[in-house]
Structures are given as C-alpha cells and as structure tokens.
Amino acid sequence: MSDITREAPITRAAKWFDPRSRTINMVGFILNRITALGLTLYLCMHLIVLSQLAQGPGAFDTFLANIHNPIFTFLEVLVVTAGFYHGLNGIRIVLISFGVGVRYQQALLISVLVITVVVSAVFAVHMFSF
C-alpha cells in the first residue's frame, strides 16, 4: 500500500499505539495490546518469584512482608484490570469472528470497559482494606 517496507519493524509496530482522533474502537485495540504485554510481563515475573520462593519457608515469609505496601497492591489491582479486560475483550473478539453480534461490537466493547472498571474498583477496595 505505502512505502513502509523501508521502515524498521519496530517503527511500524509503534504505529499501532497512535490513538489520535480515532474512535473508541482504537482505544480498545490499543488496550488489548498493552494488557497483553502487561500480562506477559506479569507471568514472567510470577514464575521468577515462584522459583525463588521454592527455596523454602524463610524466603516465602520475607516475600510476603515485602509485598504489603501500597505500590505493590496497586500493581496487583492493575493485573486484575489487565486480566479482566484482556479476557473479556478476547471473548468479544472470538464472538465477532464467528459473526455473532458484529453489529453490536462497539456496544460490547464499551460493556467490556465498564465491567473491567467496576470489577477493578471492587477488587481495589478489597485489596486495600487488608
């Protein structure tokens, strides 16, 4: 289509994250990618942490002591947010790909966003009150 073959792949991929003046659909598209990266990063960290925890009860107690701070809790809420958004939007995309509810795809996206926000708020309340 255009002369973009001369651009490096990283520059081309960066164009995915340009929401300027596009519709809410683009927001959904970008969030899908950000949450994917976020969850993948979380998974890696989780596995690294688990492997360290396997070194015994002492390591486990130290770990638990360290994560009881607001920053960590906030990040954990983000994991919930990312997980819900990515999961629900994923289901939405699968449905659409099979032709179910294509006409309502934007309404479905907004529902996904709303549910994610509400669920995140509920989790946040619970997690911060421990």
Next chain:
Amino acid sequence: MSAIRWTVTFQVFRKKGEQASHFDEFKLEVDPDEYVLDGVERIWAFHDHSLVYRHACHHSTCGACGMRVNGAEKLTCITPIRDVTQDGGVVRVEPLRNFTLVSDLAVDMGVMYKHMDLVGQHPVNLDTNEAIQPEARPAGPTVDRPDYLRLSDCIECGLCVSACPITASSPDYLGPAVLAGAQQGGILGDAQVFHLVDSEDGVWRCHSAFECTAVCPSFVDPGWRIMDLRRQVIAESFRQLFGGSNPKETGSKEASK
C-alpha cells in the same frame, strides 16, 4: 447554507517531491455549513495555485477527496466545517495514511485499485440490501428491488485503509476495502480469490479494531464483511475436510453474489 460567517484557520499539509513536509496556514471566512473541500478549493483558487489535491464529484460518489481532517478520516466533500471545528477554530488537513504520497494532499491508490480488480469487486451490482447485514442498513424507506442494477456502495475512497492500524504496520495486508470487495464479489467461485483471502495477508491479518467500519462514509461496513469472510472460509475448509466437492478448485468465474 446560511448567512453566518466563521473565521477558521486551515492548516494544510504540504510536501513536494523530496522536500521536507510542512504545514501552511490560511485564515478563511467560511459558512459553517460549507464543506471542508470548499475551503481547500478556495485556498487553491485564491491563495495558492500550487496546492495539489484530488476531487471530482463533490457528492460522495467518486471517492477522490478523502483526507484526514483534524486527524480523523473524512470524505471532505460531505463533511461540513461545523462538524469539525467552531468559530475561530482550526481545520488541520492532511493526506490519508497508508498510501504513497503523490504531493500535498493527494495520494496514490493504485495498489488498492489493482487488488479490487483482483478480488472481483463488482462496481455495478444488483440492488439488494441483502449485501449488508440487516441492522446496518441505512434508515429510511430505501427501495429494495433485487431486479435493478445499482452502483455498489464502495466508492474506493480509501478512508478505511487509512484508518486501519494493521495496514499501518503490515505492507502486504490486503486491507479492509479489498477484503470487503472480495466479500461483495464472492470468494467461493474462484480459487485464486479464495486463496488470496484465506491467507496471512488476507482475513487472518485483521485484528478486529473496527476503525474501518467507523470511518466508512458509504455503508460498506468492512469490519462485518471481513468477519463474514472468515466464517465462509472456515465453513469451506470444514467442507473440504469432510470430503465435500471442491467448487473452489474448479476455477469457475461464477461469483456467489
């Protein structure tokens, strides 16, 4: 059209040949019900004869005047100025994304045109609303007479291609316009078209952003058509798997719609 007059600033993208691009500013007095294209035309006629832009019909049938207005894809001949700015505001006009720039606001859509022919999109079609999903048909008592021929909805304006984030990053992606064209022309009667569509640069490259459907000025709904194509491709593949006959391999040119 009224007697109200606004003062708006047009910021127009300029680029000739290998020079660096820049924006030129023009302060215009406009009737807010006039169209963005009218502003561009006045700039050319009275301020800068070197401005290059594409237009022809001025009533959304030719598809030539697509541009980005304040960042969003618009068909400028039917976009009133009041829809994009207010009195004293800015109208930023840029060429479409994802096409090779010819000059200033004009782009080269040659590849898209070539692929439209390749997938067999019919420029003139039977006038039936079955070609689009029921809930997306335009409101109002449009007459639905399947025995009449009508110029098809897609005007090949390229707005969907410009808005598609995948086209921005994947140079070989057929793109929403072409895939919608394939759905309209039919994929089951032609092996070449079927394989073009059922490929990594065909329907499977789409990531369901639906920007294409959002910007289409002509009721084509490319997003829905791409999903419909996926269903057709999967159904056909299942049929193949369970030893059904092979219509796509016969290479007959009979389109299914």
Next chain:
Amino acid sequence: MSKPKVIVIGAGFTGVATAHDLALRGFDVTVVERGDICNGTSGRTHGLLHSGGRYAVTDQESAIECVDENMILRKIVPQAIEPNGGLFVAIDESDLAYAEEFIEGCNACHIPIVELNSKQALAMEPNINPKVIMAFTVPDGTFDPIRLALAFAATAKKNGARFRTYTEMEQLVIDGQGNVKGIKIWDRARDTHAELDADLVVNATGAWVGEIAAHAGAHVPINPTPGVMVAYDQRLVQRPINRLNKPGDGDIVLPQRRMMVVGTTSYEVRNLDYVPVIDSQVKLMLERGEELVPGISKTKPRGVFTATRPLIGSGSSGRSIARTFKCFDHKETDGIGGLITITGGKATTLRAMAEKTADMVCAKLGIQAVCITKDTVLASYRDFYPNN
C-alpha cells in the same frame, strides 16, 4: 515514420475520450491535466445518461446525438452505469399539455418511449408524486462520473497514451508564424517546469476553453454556465425522474448509489476556478425536487455543489443555447495553426465529441485512420492507476 504527436489539454470527459480515440488511431498522445481525472465540470455532473427525451422538442440535434451515444455507452462501459431507464412525469396541466409535442419529438429522434397511466407509473416508482397524471418511460440511466472517465483513460493508457496529471499548461509555445508548436507545463506535484512539443494541441478544457485559447490570441464563443445541484441522503427512486415539460430548473431527480441528486439551475460566474453555491437556488432545488418526489423533504442534503457547463454561443439565456458540441479549427477561425478546440456537449456524447475531434486531427495532420470507438469495449476503469 514516428507517430504524430498530439497533446490534449484537459482530462475531463472530452479529453479522455479524445485521447482514447486518438490512441486507437495510432497517434502519440499526451494528456495534460492540472488536477486529477475529472477535476473540473465533468466530475460534478449529476450523472444522467441522457436518453435525449429532455431535448426531443427544443433541440433535436442534441436529442439524436444523446440517444445514439446512450446505446453505445451501455455497450462499451457498463461498469459505470445504472441502466434502469427513466421516467418523464406529468404533474400538472402544463406538463400534460407538453405530452403531444414530447411524443412527436421522441418519435422524430427515434427515442423509444412507452406511455404509462398514473397507476402504472406509481407501480413502477411508488415514491413519485401521487398526483402524477401520466408518464413516459425513456432509456435514461445514471453513470458514475469519475469511473466513466477512468474507463476511457485506462483504455487510452493501454494503447500508449500518456497522462500527466497535476500538470498545468502555463503557456502555449508559438513559433514565428503564429502557429502552436507545443506547451510549457508546470508539474504541480513536483513543482518542476518543462516543455512539451507537439504536432497538434487539442484544447479540451470544457468551460475553460476560452481562457486556454486566449494564450494564443484565439477566441472561442464559450458561455460558461454554472448550476447548483443537491444530493440527498436516501434513494427513494430507482431511475431518473424528469419533469415532462420544457427544460427548466430543478426538473430532474436522479438516483445514484444510496442518494438522489436534484438539479439544476443556470447563472453567471466570473471566476471559473471557484463557483460559490447560491442559497436561494438550493431552496429552489428542494421545492422543485419535492414536486417530483415528495419524500425528499424527509431526507437530508448530503452534498451541495456546483458544476459549470460549457455552453457554446453568445445567447443571453443560459437555457436557450444549444447543448450540442463544436470543434473549432483555429487556423480557420483565428489564423493560428497547430491548435484546435473541442467544447460544448454533455457527458453522454463524449465518444461522439471525441470522434469528431479525432477526425479533425486526422484531417489536419494528413492521416487516414478510421474511428473504431463505437465498438471497442473499454478496459476496467481500475487499470488507470496501478502503474501511474
């Protein structure tokens, strides 16, 4: 022996059809156009493929041209045409009184018509004015302006013609004897200048022919006459609906894709490069359109625009000038060799205009070549762009 070189200025209907004919006859053709294809009047036509019924009483020469070319275009470029026929409808007594002249005129011009009573007319087009008294079917149609032109241009290109779009003619190059030998061009896309030489230059710039010819001190009796058109956002009829009466303002409603276009008016303009819309005329289009299709009042305008017709002659009323076309050999009219002008006419007669022009080109350059455009089916309009 190398092919004679012809430069065609203008890539509207006249220019592209002429390039197509000349290319088929073996000429080396270069088309120069300051915008893209159909940048001027041609792009803005409401798209009526004339049956000639409109001119059957007042201008039979035009009417016969129309019906003949209509049939040819249906054969050679169906890719750009909605071929559903048209109607002339009588809404009031004045219309009814016109019916007899209309029948006579159409018969004289071999335009096939069928008379319908009001019930039949409403069965065919349920959304026309229920007060319709009677109607006639005619072989009208709707075409897509840019695709019609692109089909001609694509075929011309396949046969060797070159198209230089976004290229403006700055000056005609004139030799010592006052003959045109070429043109100086400004490639607006790259902002460069160059000179092209030619054995003959064809001025096919429609409403602008006077301005172009003036570069050589030549004169063309052209009367550019703009008109307003409005496109509404619903398609309530399947075929062009004409008012059964003498040609007037707003007497046609044309479907095109999912719209209807109502046209048109006539007024004067000073600057051809930008013609403003006149509000009172937009209101007039709505009123007159509603007389034919009352449902228009429930639709919204999708686009309001003007187009400047190239009318030949120096009459006072925009409507009384003949709608036919004319080829001017400036050697004869102004003593300037190497330049001819083709203008006037309407979209439907583009092929015939090109034929006459190419005949004149052949005559002036001493070439014997037969026109075969009547039977040459055109290439896909999409072929114009890929290798530009």
